[in-house]
Amino acid sequence: MKNIFKRIRSYLESRKAIRELPLAAATFTILDTETTGLNVDEGHKILSIGAVKIKNDLIINNEILDEFVNPERDIPFASRNIHYITEDKVKNKPNIFQIEKKINDFIGNTILVGHNVDFDISFIKKNAPKTSLASTVKKITTIDTILLAAGLYPSLESYELSFLCDQFRIKTFDQIRHSALGDSIITARLFLFLLDTAKKRNNIQNIGGLMNLCKQGRQIHFLMKDFNKIH
Numbered sequence: 001m002k003n004i005f006k007r008i009r010s011y012l013e014s015r016k017a018i019r020e021l022p023l024a025a026a027t028f029t030i031l032d033t034e035t036t037g038l039n040v041d042e043g044h045k046i047l048s049i050g051a052v053k054i055k056n057d058l059i060i061n062n063e064i065l066d067e068f069v070n071p072e073r074d075i076p077f078a079s080r081n082i083h084y085i086t087e088d089k090v091k092n093k094p095n096i097f098q099i100e101k102k103i104n105d106f107i108g109n110t111i112l113v114g115h116n117v118d119f120d121i122s123f124i125k126k127n128a129p130k131t132s133l134a135s136t137v138k139k140i141t142t143i144d145t146i147l148l149a150a151g152l153y154p155s156l157e158s159y160e161l162s163f164l165c166d167q168f169r170i171k172t173f174d175q176i177r178h179s180a181l182g183d184s185i186i187t188a189r190l191f192l193f194l195l196d197t198a199k200k201r202n203n204i205q206n207i208g209g210l211m212n213l214c215k216q217g218r219q220i221h222f223l224m225k226d227f228n229k230i231h
Helices: 004-018 079-084 096-107 117-127 131-140 145-152 162-165 182-200 206-220
Strands: 028-037 046-055 058-068 111-114 142-144
Touching: 004 206, 028 096, 028 117, 028 162, 028 182, 046 096, 046 117, 046 182, 058 096, 079 142, 096 117, 096 162, 111 117, 111 162, 111 182, 117 131, 117 142, 142 206, 145 162, 145 206, 182 206
Parallel strands: 028 111, 111 142
Antiparallel strands: 028 046, 046 058
């Protein structure tokens, strides 16, 4: 019983430390996946995973994750028509278990950021169960740019990625939309804009402040209809 209470106390202290972590001291991983379909419970799989890191309000150009993944299943036409990933592109690539350590090492000890990040996490947990990576994403602190945008800008008509980038004049033309790396870079730029807004307008100084804005955004966004995979 004592060990259980010690683990609970350790967990709570860890969560408190993360919430109090100054933004200037945090490293963020901005992650995106492309998949064979939208419903992980129907057996859909990750096809590609891309990620970049942000530190001190800058994208770290030499820290990039860009991996095709063999889903070991067919890719439906409806999905191919969005991301243009065909079986030929992934048939000789590693499966998720073969690269889970590489992904885990990349995202470990960072704050995980994504546009509807729960979608990506659900696929990682389901596609790579009982791995260190699955364990990491179950515990990792996350920031969802949909919810952060909704918390900062509650009156927008949409929180779809392209709409937000158009709204805030964020550059997208140099990246391939609906590619994991391209969308992670675009999301990173959006996050930097939202981060700057949160600091200047709301005087947010730590991770807990961002999490509170996301909590407000969740209440707003659940009233809207477009909460599926919004890419």
